[in-house]
Amino acid sequence: xxxxxxxxxxxxxxxxxxxxxxxxxxHPDAISNAGATFEQLRQIVDDASRAKFDFAFLADELCAPxxxxxxxxxxxxxxxxxPLTLMSALAxxxxxxxxxxxxxxxxxxxxxxxxxxxxxxxxxGGRCGWNVVTSYVPAEARNFNLSEHVTYENRYERARExxxxxxxxxxxxxxxxxxxxxxxxxxxxxxxxxxxxxxGKHFKVAGPLNVVRSPQGHPxxxxxxxxxxxxxxxxxxxxxxxxxxRNLDGAVAFNKGLRERAERRGRDANSFRVIAGVYPVIxxxxxxxKRKYSELQDLIHSEIGLARLSxxxxxxxxxxxxxxxxxxxxxxxxxxxxxQELIINMAREGNMTLRELYKExxxxxxxxxxxxxxxxxxxxxxxxxxxxxxxxxxIMPAFLPTGLTDFVDGVVxxxxxxxxxxxxYEGNTLRSHLGIARPDVPSGDPALV
Amino acid sequence: xxxxxxxxxxxxxxxxxxxxxxxxxxHPDAISNAGATFEQLRQIVDDASRAKFDFAFLADELCAPxxxxxxxxxxxxxxxxxPLTLMSALAxxxxxxxxxxxxxxxxxxxxxxxxxxxxxxxxxGGRCGWNVVTSYVPAEARNFNLSEHVTYENRYERARExxxxxxxxxxxxxxxxxxxxxxxxxxxxxxxxxxxxxxGKHFKVAGPLNVVRSPQGHPxxxxxxxxxxxxxxxxxxxxxxxxxxRNLDGAVAFNKGLRERAERRGRDANSFRVIAGVYPVIxxxxxxxKRKYSELQDLIHSEIGLARLSxxxxxxxxxxxxxxxxxxxxxxxxxxxxxQELIINMAREGNMTLRELYKExxxxxxxxxxxxxxxxxxxxxxxxxxxxxxxxxxIMPAFLPTGLTDFVDGVVxxxxxxxxxxxxYEGNTLRSHLGIARPDVPSGDPALV
Numbered sequence: 001x002x003x004x005x006x007x008x009x010x011x012x013x014x015x016x017x018x019x020x021x022x023x024x025x026x027h028p029d030a031i032s033n034a035g036a037t038f039e040q041l042r043q044i045v046d047d048a049s050r051a052k053f054d055f056a057f058l059a060d061e062l063c064a065p066x067x068x069x070x071x072x073x074x075x076x077x078x079x080x081x082x083p084l085t086l087m088s089a090l091a092x093x094x095x096x097x098x099x100x101x102x103x104x105x106x107x108x109x110x111x112x113x114x115x116x117x118x119x120x121x122x123x124x125g126g127r128c129g130w131n132v133v134t135s136y137v138p139a140e141a142r143n144f145n146l147s148e149h150v151t152y153e154n155r156y157e158r159a160r161e162x163x164x165x166x167x168x169x170x171x172x173x174x175x176x177x178x179x180x181x182x183x184x185x186x187x188x189x190x191x192x193x194x195x196x197x198x199x200g201k202h203f204k205v206a207g208p209l210n211v212v213r214s215p216q217g218h219p220x221x222x223x224x225x226x227x228x229x230x231x232x233x234x235x236x237x238x239x240x241x242x243x244x245x246r247n248l249d250g251a252v253a254f255n256k257g258l259r260e261r262a263e264r265r266g267r268d269a270n271s272f273r274v275i276a277g278v279y280p281v282i283x284x285x286x287x288x289x290k291r292k293y294s295e296l297q298d299l300i301h302s303e304i305g306l307a308r309l310s311x312x313x314x315x316x317x318x319x320x321x322x323x324x325x326x327x328x329x330x331x332x333x334x335x336x337x338x339x340q341e342l343i344i345n346m347a348r349e350g351n352m353t354l355r356e357l358y359k360e361x362x363x364x365x366x367x368x369x370x371x372x373x374x375x376x377x378x379x380x381x382x383x384x385x386x387x388x389x390x391x392x393x394x395i396m397p398a399f400l401p402t403g404l405t406d407f408v409d410g411v412v413x414x415x416x417x418x419x420x421x422x423x424x425y426e427g428n429t430l431r432s433h434l435g436i437a438r439p440d441v442p443s444g445d446p447a448l449v
Numbered sequence: 450x451x452x453x454x455x456x457x458x459x460x461x462x463x464x465x466x467x468x469x470x471x472x473x474x475x476h477p478d479a480i481s482n483a484g485a486t487f488e489q490l491r492q493i494v495d496d497a498s499r500a501k502f503d504f505a506f507l508a509d510e511l512c513a514p515x516x517x518x519x520x521x522x523x524x525x526x527x528x529x530x531x532p533l534t535l536m537s538a539l540a541x542x543x544x545x546x547x548x549x550x551x552x553x554x555x556x557x558x559x560x561x562x563x564x565x566x567x568x569x570x571x572x573x574g575g576r577c578g579w580n581v582v583t584s585y586v587p588a589e590a591r592n593f594n595l596s597e598h599v600t601y602e603n604r605y606e607r608a609r610e611x612x613x614x615x616x617x618x619x620x621x622x623x624x625x626x627x628x629x630x631x632x633x634x635x636x637x638x639x640x641x642x643x644x645x646x647x648x649g650k651h652f653k654v655a656g657p658l659n660v661v662r663s664p665q666g667h668p669x670x671x672x673x674x675x676x677x678x679x680x681x682x683x684x685x686x687x688x689x690x691x692x693x694x695r696n697l698d699g700a701v702a703f704n705k706g707l708r709e710r711a712e713r714r715g716r717d718a719n720s721f722r723v724i725a726g727v728y729p730v731i732x733x734x735x736x737x738x739k740r741k742y743s744e745l746q747d748l749i750h751s752e753i754g755l756a757r758l759s760x761x762x763x764x765x766x767x768x769x770x771x772x773x774x775x776x777x778x779x780x781x782x783x784x785x786x787x788x789q790e791l792i793i794n795m796a797r798e799g800n801m802t803l804r805e806l807y808k809e810x811x812x813x814x815x816x817x818x819x820x821x822x823x824x825x826x827x828x829x830x831x832x833x834x835x836x837x838x839x840x841x842x843x844i845m846p847a848f849l850p851t852g853l854t855d856f857v858d859g860v861v862x863x864x865x866x867x868x869x870x871x872x873x874y875e876g877n878t879l880r881s882h883l884g885i886a887r888p889d890v891p892s893g894d895p896a897l898v
Binding site (some may be wrong): 011025028038042062064073074075079087088089091092111112115143146178184185203206207210211212298299 | 491529538561568591642660
């Protein structure tokens with residue numbers, strides 16, 4: 001395999017609604033509604049940009065969690081901004097950091113998505129990324145005229161064609177199409193327009209996109225699926241892959257496997273970055289860090305713990321004993337498959353009670369938890385990076401704002417001492433931060449090829 | 450009728466892609482790509498905000514105009530930002546002025562629209578408005594999986610249900626729902642959530658919206674339809690009505706008729722503002738203003754003039770003689786009906802040649818053109834206002850940036866001398882600027898009423 005890992009790591013930060021920890025908002029240091037207060041979010045993204053992070057990442061779901069009013073009322077996730085509007089606002093209040101937003105292909109139309117993302121790439125001067133998801137939460141269907149969730153196979157087939165259409169729309173104009181010639185009255189050169197005229201199974205889209213081609217050509221394509229169809233899609237189209245990995249060997253195998261898959265499918269193994277989620281809990285001493293973690297875990301109400309576990313497993317555990325085990329008979333369903341499997345394996349391997357399991361899962365949604373001092377957290381990231389586990393890490397702050405600032409003030413300087421993270425940006429686009437090439441407009445008329 | 454016109458007029462500015470005049474970009478003073486350059490647009494909206502305008506207005510279409518590459522290449526409309534992303538960006542770079550964006554109900558889903566607009570209302574601190582349109586351009590269908598445009602009746606039926614759903618979603622939470630109680634672990638009070646559970650002919654939407662209720666409760670609803678179904682919809686839901694009126698008597702009759710229609714349909718005649726489009730051409734003397742107008746008209750290429758006329762009429766006139774009349778046999782079609790009629794009447798009444806007609810139509814898209822000095826333009830607005838033609842005016846700059854600054858620097862001081870326009874904002878929301886009440890959350894469970 002021809003893959004070469006970059007010497008320095010890439011870093012991103014997740015801006016989950018309010019916090020990456022379900023009870024993080026209850027922590028004494030937390031600003032409880034930071035995720036829905038633009039000035040707070042702006043400050044957090046500015047902090048990440050000053051620390052020269054590659055990107056901030058906006059997660060998304062098109063519904064409130066499927067829970068009773070009673071249980072939902074303990075969950076901060078419903079109080080948030082919609083990600084494309086938030087990203088547009090951040091696009092003009094930041095100058096350097098990349099901005100990635102989640103948008104599903106299941107309940108959207110490619111013309112809308114291509115247009116909004118191209119617009120944001122223009123607004124931000126080339127710092128936009130799109131996390132392509134297929135919607136694993138069945139409750140989303142009920143906000144979009146359906147009683148039943150779209151099936152897994154159908155979702156991925158649609159996602160693949162969706163990405164084909166958006167790519168084609170982003171190539172509606174060559175980079176030099178707009179000549180703006182006042183004298184002759186030509187706004188663009190008619191030889192440099194490319195009408196898509198796509199007719200596929202799921203979509204029929206004529207084009208052209210009514211937005212000029214953006215600084216990055218295409219926004220950076222991000223993918224996090226890790227089921228079979230998800231991995232195939234990532235191997236084919238992703239330029240950044242976000243992954244939940246809890247142990248080093250598994251992470252190394254995932255990274256290697258995905259690059260081999262890409263090569264088997266005819267793509268250069270260097271054409272994407274793999275970024276692993278990390279949920280850091282940082283203290284001045286190891287004891288302080290551990291105490292902080294256990295305080296956070298104790299803030300999770302058992303009602304919401306069991307409810308969220310049920311949702312992630314697509315299996316009701318709310319009436320089972322808190323100190324008993326996960327039952328054996330959990331079926332694979334039409335929900336988020338790889339996440340289901342991860343949680344079931346976690347329970348089995350750790351021989352966990354339901355209380356232990358929800359605490360573990362709720363703290364980082366299946367991502368790796370790293371508890372320690374700035375030095376030991378840096379050690380752990382260095383170890384993973386050196387072993388080829390990933391090209392970088394997505395930091396998931398337990399709460400805002402100190403969940404990020406502890407990392408920026410403590411761990412980032414440690415990484416720099418070891419020459420593992422940049423001190424300055426080299427360029428102004430997300431592609432430049434990630435070291436991923438800008439796509440050219442394919443030659444020839446798309447309707448003829 | 451119980452309608453009382455406000456003493457001072459309301460003012461808005463249209464940010465069409467690049468300019469409101471198809472050849473405005475060619476004018477020597479024009480910045481040719483101002484409509485696609487964020488810093489330019491930001492400057493223009495800041496100018497309007499300093500002048501205490503009520504709002505800036507973003508027009509939209511979900512396609513490039515239906516034209517050959519050759520004709521399209523003379524049209525600046527394809528080089529622009531998508532309006533919701535642009536509005537989000539402007540929401541955080543401005544402090545006071547209202548921001549209204551056009552979004553069609555025909556090729557969107559209410560959950561997406563309700564969520565994005567609520568998010569922007571939150572980002573802007575309550576300055577968001579939504580211009581509800583039903584898509585009159587058949588070419589849009591071809592970007593959304595359809596060969597044929599959705600029929601007129603169907604579009605309005607869908608629009609009406611769409612507005613019902615978005616209103617219900619905006620009332621998903623009472624204003625005081627989010628208690629953020631760290632101690633008890635309650636993020637919101639479970640008694641204060643309102644799940645919509647809408648099941649209608651066009652939509653099935655469960656809710657709740659996963660965005661907190663916004664400062665205005667609902668973004669301001671704007672409507673510009675003036676066909677029968679459009680007028681009924683405006684009478685029922687609009688809080689601001691944008692209208693194209695070319696003569697005073699017609700404008701007075703429109704305003705009065707719409708308010709009577711609202712009362713007949715059980716709504717208070719004071720619950721909306723009527724805003725008429727005005728396309729000002731301003732000079733230091735009347736001669737200078739007239740010269741400026743005729744320079745602009747001469748910049749319109751006949752190719753694009755006839756093509757755009759064909760599009761607005763939904764009838765091909767591109768092969769007819771430029772100096773001959775409009776044919777008699779133009780059929781009423783499924784396109785933008787009231788606009789068709791307006792143009793046909795204009796041609797008949799003025800006994801115009803096709804060249805004269807396209808020049809007239811292309812300059813202001815059927816809106817009123819006012820050519821003169823700051824004093825005479827102010828006179829004309831005052832006359833209309835005094836006669837009860839409208840509550841205010843939407844300024845459509847021929848090109849940017851001086852199309853707006855000529856008005857702000859010249860006409861606005863004249864209006865203030867006559868106590869016809871504010872010198873300061875009284876509040877911080879678009880509703881406050883317009884004097885339109887904030888909606889309460891209806892009492893009772895929406896699923897039970």
